[in-house]
C-alpha cells in the first residue's frame with residue numbers, strides 16, 4: 001500500500017560488516033523492482049508498505065548544512081530512487097537539487113529500467129563530478145525480455161549517460177549464473193565504463209536466500225541445483241571462472257560487498 005509519510009530526519013545510516021558507516025538518503029522506503037535476492041528482504045517488515053517521504057527534500061538542506069564535503073552520500077538503499085513512483089512524486093529529483101546546492105558528493109543506485117534518470121539530466125550535468133550513477137544490470141525483469149544485451153535498457157542507459165559526460169559505474173551484482181552473461185554484458189558497454197562484479201552472497205536459511213531459491217525453481221528450474229550449490233555449499237563455479245578471466249583487467253573490480 002502506498003503511504004505518504006512525514007519524516008523528522010532525511011538521513012539514515014547503515015553499518016556494513018567492514019566497519020564503514022554509510023550515509024543514506026532513501027526518498028522512499030520500499031521498492032517495486034522485486035529482486036528476489038534483495039538484502040532488504042531480510043527484514044520481514046520491509047516492503048509491506050511503500051512509504052513516500054513527502055517532506056524529505058524540505059529538511060535535507062538544513063540537515064546537511066555542515067556536512068563534510070569529502071564524504072559521499074548514497075541515494076537509494078531501501079528503495080530504487082528511479083522506480084515508477086518517482087515519476088509522480090519527484091523526491092529523488094528534489095533531493096538531488098538540494099545536494100547540488102550544497103555541492104555534496106552523491107552516488108545514486110538504481111536498477112529500474114524506467115529511463116526516468118534522463119528527466120534529471122539538467123541537475124546531473126550541474127552536479128558534474130560530485131555525481132555518480134551506480135547502475136545495476138541484475139534486473140531480472142529486464143533480463144527476461146532480451147537476449148541481445150545491446151538492447152538491455154540499463155546497458156543503453158549507461159552508454160547514453162556516459163556519452164553525455166555523466167559519471168556512470170555499472171554493477172553486475174550479484175552475478176546470477178545461467179542468467180547474467182558477464183562477458184556479453186561487458187562487451188555491450190562502452191569500453192571505459194567501470195564495471196563492478198560480485199557473486200551471490202546469501203546465507204542459507206535467510207529470507208533472501210529462500211526467495212531466490214523459490215524464484216529459480218519457478219522460473220529457471222534447470223538451474224536449481226546450481227543455485228543450491230551457491231546457497232548451501234558456497235560453491236559458485238561460474239563466478240570463479242569470471243574472476244579468473246577478468247581479475248587482471250583494470251576496468252573491472254570485484255567484491256564490493258556493501259553495494260547492491
Ligand code: SF4
Pocket residue numbers: 031032033034035037038039040077078079080110111112260
Ligand atoms: S535490490 Fe534494490 S532494486 Fe532490487 S528490490 Fe532491493 S532495493 Fe529494489
